[in-house]
Amino acid sequence: MKQQLDPNGRQLQAGLLTRTLKGVINVSLAAFLSATLFTALPATGIGLKSPFLQSGQRNRESFDSETLGGTLRVGLVVGHWGNDVGAICPDSLGGYREVDLNYTIADLTRQYLQVEGVEVILLKEFDEHLKGFQGDALISIHADTCEYIPDLGTGYKIAEAVDNKRPEQAARLMACIKNRYGNISGLRYDHRITPDMTSYHAFGEVDPNTPAVIIETGYMNQDRELLTKNPSLVAKGITAGIMCYLNREEISPE
Ligand SMILES: [Zn+2]
Structure with a gap:
């Protein structure tokens, strides 16, 4: 405890x-x-x-929420919001800006989680509330480059905060999102996790007892159709992953 x-x-x-x-x-x-x-x-x-x-x-993951009266609380960082635009697609590919995709996906995820009775806080990339943030989970939502990368430029990635004080929870949060997001989005898992992700700034800012992960929802080039035309499916995948974690659902082996 x-x-x-x-x-x-x-x-x-x-x-x-x-x-x-x-x-x-x-x-x-x-x-x-x-x-x-x-x-x-x-x-x-x-x-x-x-x-x-x-x-x-209750069959819930978090001890905090039980002691604080039962409301589950999740923070969603909208990647790049309030700071920069992130990756950009050229006009010939729609001119999409990563920050806009991230916002749409995060805001839909917020709505779906609220339907499940979860309290959700949308946070900017360098939000002052990240410092010491306490919640049942923190998820930062990003998307990958719009550059064309033959063969490998498709899929989603997830990294967890490794020096979290609840490593089992952080690992399970990651496993849940990895499993549910993959099933629902239909994207493959991209194992090429970068140091950008593992040493993500917010991991060092949130309360070390708050399990935190960062997800790259897909590549803005080859996965653009999904990210821009079907953000609700993307958000449903993230929501299902978070609920899997909060409800301690079974995760089928990969
Ligand atoms: Zn990004």
């Missing part, structure tokens, strides 16, 4: 309250069980890990 690391103390208080309540409940239940069942049952089989005591727990 990580509550003590919270600088503003909200989680510490919530965590203490939860633990205190759980302690009271556990003690009461233990007393109740001892009083009523001790003589009736053999010594084994009734412990505090009984399913009876676990049944009220």
Whole structure:
């Protein structure tokens, strides 16, 4: 558990309250069980890990959200927003600007996640709120170059924050998005992850307990049709990946 690391103390208080309540409940239940069942049952089989005591727990990934009242919170960085335009396609290829594609995709993802009851914060590339950002996940949305790259200029990439304090969560967030996004977009996974991605600036800014990933949704040249004509499918792929993580869904092996 990580509550003590919270600088503003909200989680510490919530965590203490939860633990205190759980302690009271556990003690009461233990007393109740001892009083009523001790003589009736053999010594084994009734412990505090009984399913009876676990049944009220939600099957969600995040401990933070439970202690903070149940609302899941996700940050979406709109790649390049507020800073530059990112990759650009020549006029002959539609003149698309990466920042515009990223915004459309991120905003649709925000809408889909909100339908699922998730609180979403759209963030600029160098948003002041990135510093110490606390949430159930942070996803930065980018798209790859519009240059024509024979054979290899198609597919999506994902990288995770490696020095995250919850490496299992970060790895699972990445695996979920990789799996769901690939299935829904139909794009192949591009393994050529660049240092730009692994050392992405926001990874060092968010709270180290917030799992963070960056996705390159596709190449603006060969995957342009998908990115520009069907951004809702792109957003659905990202949304499904995030919900897979938040709901601890099964990920089928690749
Ligand atoms: Zn970019």
